[in-house]
Amino acid sequence: MAHGQLYPADWPDRIRALTEGGLTPVVPRAAATVMLLKDTAAGPVVHMLRRRASMAFAGGAYAYPGGGVDPRDDDHHIRWAGPPRAWWAERLGVDERQAQAIVCAAVRETYEEAGVLLAGPDPESVVGDTTGDAWEADRAALVAREESFAQFLDRRGLVLRSDLLSAWARWITPEFEARRYDTWFFVAALPAGQRTRNASTEADRTVWIRPADAAAGYDKGELLMLPPTIAALRQLAAYGSADDALAAAPGRDLTPVLAKGRLVGGEIVLSWPGHAEFTLHIPTGGAPA
Numbered sequence: 453m454a455h456g457q458l459y460p461a462d463w464p465d466r467i468r469a470l471t472e473g474g475l476t477p478v479v480p481r482a483a484a485t486v487m488l489l490k491d492t493a494a495g496p497v498v499h500m501l502r503r504r505a506s507m508a509f510a511g512g513a514y515a516y517p518g519g520g521v522d523p524r525d526d527d528h529h530i531r532w533a534g535p536p537r538a539w540w541a542e543r544l545g546v547d548e549r550q551a552q553a554i555v556c557a558a559v560r561e562t563y564e565e566a567g568v569l570l571a572g573p574d575p576e577s578v579v580g581d582t583t584g585d586a587w588e589a590d591r592a593a594l595v596a597r598e599e600s601f602a603q604f605l606d607r608r609g610l611v612l613r614s615d616l617l618s619a620w621a622r623w624i625t626p627e628f629e630a631r632r633y634d635t636w637f638f639v640a641a642l643p644a645g646q647r648t649r650n651a652s653t654e655a656d657r658t659v660w661i662r663p664a665d666a667a668a669g670y671d672k673g674e675l676l677m678l679p680p681t682i683a684a685l686r687q688l689a690a691y692g693s694a695d696d697a698l699a700a701a702p703g704r705d706l707t708p709v710l711a712k713g714r715l716v717g718g719e720i721v722l723s724w725p726g727h728a729e730f731t732l733h734i735p736t737g738g739a740p741a
Contacts, residue, residue: 457670457679457730464734466628467713467720480624480632482550484558485518487620487684488568489694490642495662496694498685499566499648502657513676514666516684517565518558520633524600525556531605533575534615543619544636545706555614558638560601564594566658567651570617570640571610578613580645591651616640618701620687623680626711626722634708637684639701641694663688679730680709 469475488499500514526549535543540551563569563582572578582591590608593599605612617638625632642648650658663685669675670682677685691697711730713722720734 457677457682457732463628463713463722464720466630467722467734468715470628470713471715471720475628477627478630478632480634482521482554482557483519483633483635484521484554484561484638485516485635486558486562486617486638486640487516487688488562488566488640488642488648489688489697490660491694495692496688496697497660497662498666498688499642500659500661500666501565501650502659513678513681515678515681516637517562517568518635519561519565521553521557522560522597522601524602525560526550526553527556527600527602529606530556530602531611533572533611533613534617540614543702543706544622554636555617556601556612558617558636559612559614560594562640564591565651566648567591568642568646568648569610570613570643571605571608572613573609573611575611575613575615578616578643578646579610580643582646616643618698619706620701620704621680621684622706622708624708624710626713628713635680636706637680639688639697641698679711679724679727683727683730 466475470477489496498516500516502514503512530552537548537552540555541548544551544554546554559570567582569579569582590604594601594604617640619636620639621637622635623637624634648658648660666675667682667685667689670677670685688697691700709724709726711722711724713720718735722732722734724730
């Protein structure tokens with residue numbers, strides 16, 4: 453392939469098994485990912501990480517900080533600021549408990565994987581620095597699930613700033629995948645005074661890059677990505693600042709995108725509704741075209 457669309461070797465067999473009734477789809481796990489933006493003289497840049505090649509899911513691919521919902525992310529004691537849970541439930545198309553869990557996962561995973569915390573001592577402020585031994589010990593405890601995010605915020609006297617996030621898209625991992633996620637994509641601006649770092653054991657590299665440059669790297673086959681990642685980059689490239697992207701987010705359609713694989717004649721056709729560029733035609737037993 454000339455582009456960098458991730459294509460696991462076991463997909464044809466799994467698609468064939470699904471279409472023939474020999475594979476039962478795994479129930480997708482709720483997840484969240486955050487596209488952190490900051491403005492530069494050359495325009496807005498987005499924070500991306502490269503997943504280690506050894507990772508079972510999307511190994512070697514560029515992505516955004518994120519991960520699955522922790523069962524404790526819907527803790528009713530969590531300190532919260534910004535739009536109420538009912539507003540988020542309507543925006544995300546879920547119930548209030550699920551809405552809190554998804555937003556909480558977005559904020560928690562961004563802190564765990566990028567060291568950036570979208571929280572503050574009150575609803576109008578945000579922490580300015582999250583570096584140092586004490587912060588790192590807290591982050592490590594969250595990663596190890598030794599402490600819930602609600603407990604962390606409470607002990608630190610912080611409130612989750614849900615108003616710093618805007619929902620952007622929703623993608624569901626194809627039914628034929630062994631590991632499946634129902635993922636909500638969010639955008640957020642890097643808070644003043646904070647800086648990203650590679651805090652994730654799942655990544656071997658992180659970059660700040662212009663969305664158009666990252667998309668160009670994908671088109672040349674230099675950067676490997678899943679369809680949701682490159683789709684978001686192409687969309688973000690249209691905005692001249694982080695504020696412009698954040699302002700556009702509330703109007704975006706969050707109808708979930710779910711890839712479909714089907715057998716057509718002597719080939720497998722893999723398509724993502726609304727995203728024709730990702731359609732693959734795979735000869736039975738062959739490589740994608």
